[in-house]
Amino acid sequence: MGCIGIIHLFFIRARTAFACSKPVIIHRLALFATSAMRLGIQANTYKRMIKTTILCIALAACTVSWANINSTKPIIPALKSEQADSTNTKNNKQNGKSKLNKEQNIGEIVVTGVRQQASINSVSNKIDESLIDRSMGKSLASILEHVSGVSSIQTGTTVAKPVINGMYGNRILIVNNGARQTGQQWGVDHAPEIDQNSSGSIEVIKGAESVRYGSEALGGIIVMNQKALPYGQTALSGHLRTLYGNNGKRYSVVAQAEGTMPFSKNLAWRLQGTYANSGDQSTAKYVLNNTGYREHDFSASLGYKLNALKLEGYYSMYNLKLGVLNSAQLGSEDLLKERIALGQPAEVYPYSRHINYPFQQIVHHTAIGKVYFDAGKYGNFFWQTAFQADDRQENRIRRMNLSYIPAVSMYLTSFQNQLKWNLAYNKWNTEAGATYLHIRNRNQTGTGVVPLIPNYTEYDLGIYAIQKYRNGNWTAETGIRFDNQETRASGYDYTGKLYGGHHVFSNFSYNLGTSYRFNEQLKLTSNLGLAWRAPHVHELYSNGNELGSGMFVMGDSTMHSEQSTKWVTSLSYRSAFAEVRVDAYLQWINGYIYDEPLKGRYVTVISGSYPLFQYKQTDAFFRGIDLDVRLKPMLHLEYHLLSGLIWANEKQTGNYLPYIPSARFDHDITWEDIRVGKGNAWLQLKHRLVLKQTRFNPANDLIDFTPPTYNLFGLEAGIDWPLGERNKLRMLLSADNLFNKEYKEYTNRSRYYAHDMGRDIRFSIGWFF
Structure with a gap:
């Protein structure tokens, strides 16, 4: 980059x-x-x-x-x-x-x-490759919870989307190998179409980095970095990892190999693949029927580097078939009310690996080309082009043996270009760039069902400039960006009436950041960002039920863009015995868009009755504190604490906003560098405390209460065993929800119908060469 x-x-x-x-x-x-x-x-x-x-x-x-x-x-x-x-x-x-x-x-x-994507004047955290490897079998959102202030919003046990400081959905921009992820991630029941096993590191940027990344970065950015290609490497390297998990009786395999061509060390390559297979997952007391999945992913990279020029290409394919929890699909309004009152499935069937109707099938292709050129005193030039195709189909239980016909079939293509120039001189660094994005989404014909959203085409054009200054222990930067977004939507509703429209949104984004290092231990970073986000077509025109969440969602075509001001400040202290970091933030959003459950209102369609959720807009105020503490009281022993506290409410009425994560505290104690023969072992005990969400408005929910406080315990034990000079064997045993606690998470949209996942014990073996 x-x-x-x-x-x-x-x-x-x-x-x-x-x-x-x-x-x-x-x-x-x-x-x-x-x-x-x-x-x-x-x-x-x-x-x-x-x-x-x-x-x-x-x-x-x-x-x-x-x-x-x-x-x-x-x-x-x-x-x-x-x-x-x-x-x-x-x-x-x-x-x-x-x-x-x-x-x-x-x-x-x-x-x-390896370039750190975030500016040193922004507040960010990085997850390294070792933690990604050890989190095999978990979702991307679960891995990101290792960062303070990051949680997830879920739909059942299989779909999870990351939440940064209370923001989720289209306010969180995901950058995968340098390209903005474009898929159908607008739906609550749509997880990001990314294989996290292909990433070498993941960076979470908490500030409103809209100047560099664009308007969708209003709430934060998740940057998924590929490892640098092994230019000049003489030997083949890679890994082969396998996993078995008892919850769902699932298994998965991840393989990666990389090297250079025998005829040229300047020509490097990498191949990576993932396969995962799971049956029905379980809570502490019952099976969650039809929650199995099948996933197979593939990626390939090829690069050529010679002097000041570097050319790289990347391709990936993500393929997932995902069962949808049966208890979220109900036949009548009375049955729906009964199920919500019961809080769990009325009927539970034995475990099965088979994926029945309803289910989702997602295939996502990504192709990226990059050109780097070092022009010496004239700076560095970077150009990137990317094409993505996302094919999403959702099959439901339908009458007349028509379940094999998808009720939802959407095909999205996107094409994006990015041009960037960077020049470092004396104490200054100047960066300027331009981005272009074209998205086209079409509903496939022949489903026999009115589409959830209309066909649409979107054009985004942005230009930006960033100026940085560094003088000793003090750094500062400022940036400005202009974006113009044009959206054209067209579709037919249940009555056969044409609806849609032409929307043009444009605005400026600003950023001002600074950092100061008082000494080797103490550092202060502060960032102020003014950003905006145009409403998505889903928020403007939705008129149908979401398969995975069991909700009927209605949009509002009169909504305007969100305007945000976020100030985040981080104070960090590091020594040989302690690392402490405190992040505090304030965020004001004019025109905050969210889907509010309309209590007591249901919509009945052919497939059943569903609770009604309506998109609305209000002025909101978010504030919170994130805490990350590491203590090393003695050699080989480390204590780690992560915590996130957040408050969010409407500015005018003071009412609390729905689906804001409650206070949580994650602790772990690790005994590391344990010598076992030739091997190096470690043992980790984990505890998570999630408090009951008391900042809650009962009038804006389907039920009058939130789930109670819960405690979860976990364990991880592993060993790295050398096999010769270059090879290594890693064995890992880990357990989540060790005592099989039955609980519900407030931000899980399926909590109305079911509990969260029970005990999950995983065993993995990896060969690194």
């Missing part, structure tokens, strides 16, 4: 016997993001002992490794910038320690820079 800065001095001296005539000094070297910089060191007739000193300036993260005929093992696992906030520091230790013989010839040194 372009140049991340200038390395004013890069000095390497190696404390080992490697062949070189003198230390290597690189002055004012521009480093491309996610690129590898290779320093060839030729063998001499003698060996020299010198110390290792590596100084990386303006580099968010870097890995230093050597390669020769027999070894590509890293010298150190990673060097992370003080600005890069890792959510799991111990994961780097669990990747294994590398030992260096004093007499070893190094063929070459490879320095790989």
